[in-house]
Amino acid sequence: MSSEVYDCIVIGAGIQGSCTAYHLAKNNKTTLLLEQFVLPHSRGSSHGQTRIIRKAYEQDFYTHMMEESYELWAQLEKEAGIRLFSRTGLLVMGPEDGKNFQLIKSSLQRNKVPSVELQRHRFSQHIPNVNLAAGDGALVDSTAGVLYADRAVRAAQMIFQARGGIIKDGQKVVHIQPGAVVTVTTGSDMYKARSVVITAGPWASTLLSLTGLELPLRVLINVCYWKEKVPGSYSIRNRFPCFIQLEPKEAEHDIYGLPSNEYPGLMKVCYHMGSETDPDERDGRMDRADVDAVGCYIRRCFPGLVPVPAVVESCLYTITPDRHFVLDRHPAYSNIVIGAGFSGHGFKFSPVVGKVLCELSMGQVPSYDLSPFSIRRFQGHRRSAL
Template sequence: MKYDVIVIGAGSMGMAAGFYLSKNGKKTLLLDAHDPPHSNGSHHGETRIIRYAYGEGEEYVPFVLRAKKLWEDLERISKKELFLQTGVLGVGRDTSGFIQNTISSAGKYSLPLEVLTAEDVHRRWPGITIPDNFIGCFEPTSGVLKCEEIIKVYEELAIESGAVIHRNSSVKDISIHEKKVTVTTEDETITAGSLIIAAGAGSGKLVSMLDLDLPLTPVRKTFAWFEAEETQYNQEKFPAFAFDTFNGTYYGFPSIQQAGLKIGRHDGGEKVNPEKSMMPFGAAAEDEGDLLQFFHQYMPDIHQLKYGKTCMYTLTPDEKFIIDTHPEYSNVAIAAGFSGHGFKFSSAVGEALSNLITSEKNEVDISPFSLKRFQR
């Protein structure tokens, strides 16, 4: 079969791109080294936070609002619940850059946000205790995305529109000739007019096949679920949260369908080789100990681990995304370096990648994510 576009990486961004391309009539092949959704990348673990008053910077807000619209469209098309409006609570000192960006983003874009004292936070959610010099920023319209369910929905809809997925298919070589792309795997050689590389931690090796060196650093991350009193920490009463603390940055989720309170640490992490297996959760004492330290200080009722998992972040030096075309090949688009905060945007990233390949205008300016910022 002849394809218009090959997408390497059928995770968060790649599967979304495959959906938009196939929906728009492009004959699309998706290749993945594993069987998505899987636990070898950054899209597993059941849930991801989506927030609109963005603590990482105001430049993200139009992009995440576009993603919000596309998530709503996806729920309507699939007739499935993919978003839970739990609200999201941001916590930190009022001098924290994360908190200041959250407040300024909300003001600039007229987003609903409640700024709360430490006493207000404890009164509303008795399971949280924070220092008097911390404040809370509660965004009631934000919440939780069902990440693995979303990838399955994108896959089903892409296949319905004619997309083909080759699983457990590792790419061995990529070449460009006469405006055609040739991708070689262990089993086949495929040619198409265009290519999208959205392979998470594996993207660095793939773009190097096209003489492009990107500053991508894969790191090992851990997250875990803990026993929680359901009457206090369930999704109807407790928000998703992000804490900027003296000891690090943490994020978490209420107990959804009695799964337990889920938490992870956003900063830190050990550099890893994405082609090798990571140590499982618990192999290092700090995997559990770091999370228990957080609970001891801010949510003292939580102390019993249920189970934990590992995943990878792929960091850029400025922790901002890369969404762009190859500087030499306009028929090659790249999405990489989502630095642990990309999933919420993946609907809009998929749309943007499709538009880059088809030369359609993007609804939102993606120039802040140009790879040119790393070129000298």
């Protein structure tokens, strides 16, 4: 057992834990980042090469957080000397009179986010190889683009270590003993800290149960790549944008995609939902119906893609009932802080998430109103032992 008492132990070295550790180290806090797998790994939610970054959201509080997030991504890029972002724009398509399309449109206008509305008769001039469905409107969030996910995780960990932070991987946390000094036990060692941040992604429920807390989190699985009939027609090199299709007629939830990049000639198009799984029993669990629904959508709207997936991988979403994150202190132990339930859209926020989790762990007032992310909102759902 190490005799050192850290200022903070962060549990989970995905993007949220890595960014939290990065901010703690920048605030000169002695910090230990614990990870159950040997790094890098592809068993959680932060692996893979790309994620969408955008300001287009229905809710202003996300758009406001993204203002700072873009700045912090640029700062991390500079510090690490690694390119983390490519601007491509984000095409938002959806029923023109639908609630979500209108909310995004008004939020973009209200928040003065550089964006354009594409008129139907000029749509194919701007966006070739896509069929805009009858009744759908189209907007482009010009600030949006692609984040290079694996590189971003590495960059945050690299700067954290350069500032004296310690990463111990291959160390699964199996016990947490709350107190003014929290004791964290892994399979092979025991550590102590004045505060703990839990950023365990799909394993959040398992970790939180060690502290007597249950949250309504569900784990889902998906990711598919689709082959371009003409290589390059939807590629990042040709500046094809990321896209979100709201309310597709083939499925209950949105479908989104990123230009071909990581696998040349293959475009990532996914269902923004998935089949429920256990993070430790996930292999082979993907629901064929989800893949088929995306295939039908592709046949109708992306005629330049082969509507049968070329690559099916797995990545885990951890969703809350309202799809908003959990950023809060533990209701019983104020020095245990929780970042969870990122609901398939948390990557782009991670520099800001890391900043607020760091503030909470240092006992400071967070820079943002965290009421949309509070644990209290689950009171009806929560089956807590507390």
